[in-house]
Structures are given as structure tokens and as C-alpha cells.
Amino acid sequence: xxxxxxxxxxxxxxxxxxxxxxxxxxxxxxxxxxxxxxxxxxxxxxxxxxxxxxxxxxxxxxxxxxxxxxxxxxxxxxxxxx
Amino acid sequence: xxxxxxxxxxxxxxxxxxxxxxxxxxxxxxxxxxxxxxxxxxxxxxxxxxxxxxxxxxxxxxxxxxxxxxxxxxxxxxxxxxxxxxxxxxxxxxxxxxxxxxxxxxxxxxxxxxxxxxxxxxxxxxxxxxxx
Numbered sequence: 646x647x648x649x650x651x652x653x654x655x656x657x658x659x660x661x662x663x664x665x666x667x668x669x670x671x672x673x674x675x676x677x678x679x680x681x682x683x684x685x686x687x688x689x690x691x692x693x694x695x696x697x698x699x700x701x702x703x704x705x706x707x708x709x710x711x712x713x714x715x716x717x718x719x720x721x722x723x724x725x726x727x
Numbered sequence: 728x729x730x731x732x733x734x735x736x737x738x739x740x741x742x743x744x745x746x747x748x749x750x751x752x753x754x755x756x757x758x759x760x761x762x763x764x765x766x767x768x769x770x771x772x773x774x775x776x777x778x779x780x781x782x783x784x785x786x787x788x789x790x791x792x793x794x795x796x797x798x799x800x801x802x803x804x805x806x807x808x809x810x811x812x813x814x815x816x817x818x819x820x821x822x823x824x825x826x827x828x829x830x831x832x833x834x835x836x837x838x839x840x841x842x843x844x845x846x847x848x849x850x851x852x853x854x855x856x857x858x859x
Contacts, residue, residue, distance in 0.1 A: 660793060660795070660796065661793075663796060663844060664793075666843075666844065666847065667840050667843065667844065670843055670847075672836070672839055672840040672843055673785065673840065674783070674785075674786065674836070675832070675835070675836045675839065677825035677826075677827060678825070680824045680825060680835070683839050684839065686839070686843060687839045687842045687843045690842065690843045690846045690847040691842060691846045693846065693847075694846035694847075695846075710804070710807075711846060713808075713811070714811070714842050714845075714846075717811045717814075717815060718842070720815055720818075721814065721815065721818050721835070724815070724818040724819055725818055725824060
């Protein structure tokens with residue numbers, strides 16, 4: 646369980662924030678009928694960040710990674726629609 | 728989140744090991760299963776049961792504390808890309824992501840949660856400066 650050590654006790658508020666963020670987005674436990682909606686939700690988060698990154702001259706690695714994630718989400722969206 | 732006595736008692740023996748029976752929240756209320764493997768996903772810990780179902784730690788009853796999650800930045804590029812290839816392959820093979828507790832649903836859920844956190848959190852926390 647090597648990853649269990651990464652969070653420290655004083656990160657409680659950070660953990661709560663992360664939990665709330667995912668909970669509000671309905672991404673902790675995706676309901677059967679909500680899969681397409683949740684993919685869109687994740688896609689919007691990536692697109693928002695990608696929009697910011699495209700205005701910057703640095704962060705090239707993150708930009709590439711965001712573009713790759715967006716492509717993956719689009720592929721999933723298209724494949725699951727069939 | 729206040730711990731129940733059961734959760735506090737479970738702390739020292741967490742997570743359950745292979746062969747142990749866990750009870751978890753399910754569509755029909757609660758269900759049980761035998762643990763085959765405990766594995767970290769992109770965000771949280773998953774319990775893989777002997778019958779193939781995959782149960783996230785936060786759905787297991789009496790887990791000892793608020794589940795500890797990985798930070799998005801701790802996931803390596805190789806791990807993320809392998810995960811992405813795997814879920815696309817699962818989708819293309821016709822698996823139904825609506826089958827809750829099945830591997831595709833579990834992996835897709837973790838991927839969407841991870842992706843959302845990764846890009847949404849950065850936007851909230853790190854003000855960017857153009858060209859610096």
C-alpha cells in the first residue's frame with residue numbers, strides 16, 4: 646500500500662475539498678445512466694484548462710497531456726454512443 | 728466525518744487481505760464479497776473480489792477512516808497512458824460502462840475522477856502568468 650503514505654494528517658481540509666469537488670461533479674460513484682454526462686463533465690474540465698494553456702508559451706508537457714486526455718475522452722464518448 | 732467504533736477498530740487491520748469477506752454499499756442496499764486483490768487506482772483504492780466485481784474503498788462499510796486518495800500529480804505519465812489505452816480498448820470491445828461494480832465501470836469512474844481533479848484543481852489553485 647505504498648501510496649497510503651502520501652497524505653499527511655494535516656491535509657484533512659485538502660482531502661475534504663477534493664472529496665467535495667468530486668462529489669459535486671457526481672464523479673465519486675457514477676450512476677448507470679449518467680456516464681455520458683460525466684464524460685462531458687471531465688471533458689469540460691480538460692477543455693477549460695487547455696484553453697488556458699494555449700494562451701501560455703510554457704507548460705508544453707501539460708498542454709500535450711491535456712490534448713491527449715481530451716482525445717481519449719472524445720474517443721470514449723464516440724465509442725460509447727454507438 | 729466522525730468515526731464509528733467499528734471504523735476505529737478496523738484501523739489496524741486495514742485494508743482487508745486476500746480471502747477476507749467485505750461488506751459494501753450496493754444498488755440493493757448492501758452486499759458482501761471475498762477479496763481477491765487490493766489495488767490502487769488513479770485516485771482511490773479498489774477491492775477486486777473473487778467474482779470479478781470491483782469495489783472502491785469508500786463504498787466498503789466500516790472502512791477505518793476517511794479514505795486516503797492519491798494526488799493527481801503522483802500518477803505517472805506511463806501509468807495514465809496505460810490506463811487510457813485500457814479503457815478505450817474496453818469501450819471498443821463493447822463492454823457496457825453502466826454495469827456498476829464491473830471492471831470497465833470501475834476503471835472509467837477512476838479515470839474521469841482523476842482527469843476532472845487534475846485539470847479542475849490546477850485551474851483553481853495555480854494562477855498562471857503568461858510567458859513566465
